Amino acid sequence: MKTLIVYYSRTGNTQAVAELIHDQVGGDLVALETQEKRPTNYRAEVDLNAREQLANQLPTLKTTIPDFEKYDRIFIGAPTWNMALPQAVMTFLAMYDFTDKTIIPFNTHGGYGAGQMVTQIKAAVGDAVVLPILSIAGGEEINGQLLAIEDTVKETVAKEVTAWLQKIG
Ligand SMILES: Cc1cc2nc3c(=O)[nH]c(=O)nc-3n(C[C@H](O)[C@H](O)[C@H](O)COP(=O)(O)O)c2cc1C
Numbered sequence: 273m274k275t276l277i278v279y280y281s282r283t284g285n286t287q288a289v290a291e292l293i294h295d296q297v298g299g300d301l302v303a304l305e306t307q308e309k310r311p312t313n314y315r316a317e318v319d320l321n322a323r324e325q326l327a328n329q330l331p332t333l334k335t336t337i338p339d340f341e342k343y344d345r346i347f348i349g350a351p352t353w354n355m356a357l358p359q360a361v362m363t364f365l366a367m368y369d370f371t372d373k374t375i376i377p378f379n380t381h382g383g384y385g386a387g388q389m390v391t392q393i394k395a396a397v398g399d400a401v402v403l404p405i406l407s408i409a410g411g412e413e414i415n416g417q418l419l420a421i422e423d424t425v426k427e428t429v430a431k432e433v434t435a436w437l438q439k440i441g
Contacts, residue, residue: 275344276300277302278303278364280303285411290349305333306331306333307331321354325359331359346370348361348364362396365392380409404440
């Protein structure tokens with residue numbers, strides 16, 4: 273079994289969960305980054321992402337994944353943005369062929385859950401198997417809280433990751 277853990281993260285919460293998964297299952301850990309720098313200002317990012325969503329625009333990724341076809345299972349991690357996937361993750365989904373792969377989504381959010389994430393992934397990966405998502409409360413940048421998954425919270429999340437991995441086998 274060749275495992276890829278790919279994630280997109282602005283303020284480190286989804287990255288923290290990705291690293292916890294990596295600690296437990298191993299494999300290759302890859303952060304998705306856009307070619308063009310994204311706005312650092314929160315409001316500017318909310319607006320830009322919403323415009324891209326509306327226009328179905330896919331920001332170009334700087335990240336490429338060599339030998340993508342060698343992976344059997346792919347963890348895909350993303351924060352909830354505007355109750356959906358960040359458009360950069362939509363770019364990733366459009367770039368690769370997921371036929372015969374097992375997809376395992378994970379998410380952090382600011383209090384409102386994963387939104388359309390699973391629906392969007394299922395629509396993009398054709399008949400690939402999609403296992404149950406792990407969705408965890410992360411930061412609330414809107415209220416000034418950036419990285420929440422650290423210290424004792426991180427220890428609790430590590431246990432949630434273990435329980436979820438056991439459940440999905
Ligand atoms: C552009 C943007 C849009 C967001 N939209 C939502 C949302 O619709 N619902 C929600 O619960 N959280 C939303 N959030 C909060 C993030 O999902 C949350 O802070 C997450 O933990 C961030 O993950 P990260 O630290 O890996 O970037 C949004 C954050 C950003 C930056």
